[in-house]
Amino acid sequence: MYKLPGEAQLFFEDRNHYLYAEVSGPNDNFEISMAYWTAVAEQCRLRQTKRLLVHERLGQYKGERNMTLLIDSIIALGFGDIRVAYVDAFVEDFPIAEQGEILAMERGIACRVVGSLQEAERWLWLG
Numbered sequence: 276m277y278k279l280p281g282e283a284q285l286f287f288e289d290r291n292h293y294l295y296a297e298v299s300g301p302n303d304n305f306e307i308s309m310a311y312w313t314a315v316a317e318q319c320r321l322r323q324t325k326r327l328l329v330h331e332r333l334g335q336y337k338g339e340r341n342m343t344l345l346i347d348s349i350i351a352l353g354f355g356d357i358r359v360a361y362v363d364a365f366v367e368d369f370p371i372a373e374q375g376e377i378l379a380m381e382r383g384i385a386c387r388v389v390g391s392l393q394e395a396e397r398w399l400w401l402g
Contacts, residue, residue, distance in 0.1 A: 279310045283333060287318055293326035293360075293399050294319065303333035303365075305341070309348060316352035326399045327357050330392060332364040340371065346378040359386040360395035 277285035283300030296318070298311045319327060359379075363372045369390065376388040389395045 277311075277314050279307055279314075281307050283307050283311065285311050285314055289322065290328075293328050293396075294322055294324040295328050295330070297330040297332060299332040301334045303331075303336045304338045305345065307333065308345060312349045312352060316354065319357055320353065324357055326360075327354075328360045328362070328392070328395050328399060330362045330364070330395075335365065336368065336371075342371065342375050342378060346375050346382070350379065350382055350384060354384055354386075357385075358399060359384065360399050361386065361388050362390070362392055362395050363388070 279285055279298070279300065281300055281302050281304065283298060283302075286297045286299075288295040288297075296311075296315045298307075300307065315327070315329065318324070361372060361376070363369060369388070372388040376386055379386045387395070387398045389398060
């Protein structure tokens, strides 16, 4: 279990054919997002991950969002050859997460924002 800013926590589990990362906490912001994506990138490198499922269970986003900056910053961490499925438990953030998916795909990242863990696993398995 990783401790992150803002009382957020990050948990990893090696699953059958992918790395599962679950981040949870009362709030979300750019600092928390970058802290957990940095830790996820590090674990992907250490484990030589090719498939990743990120389950975000953070509270409401605080502050101004800049999805282009966030996506570019995440990509710079080295996700170019990793298939990434992303599930956001905060349903109101789904349209924003989809915007991030489009930005990442335009930059050559194999990613998918989905509404459930089962859908994420199916997408990872098919890829």
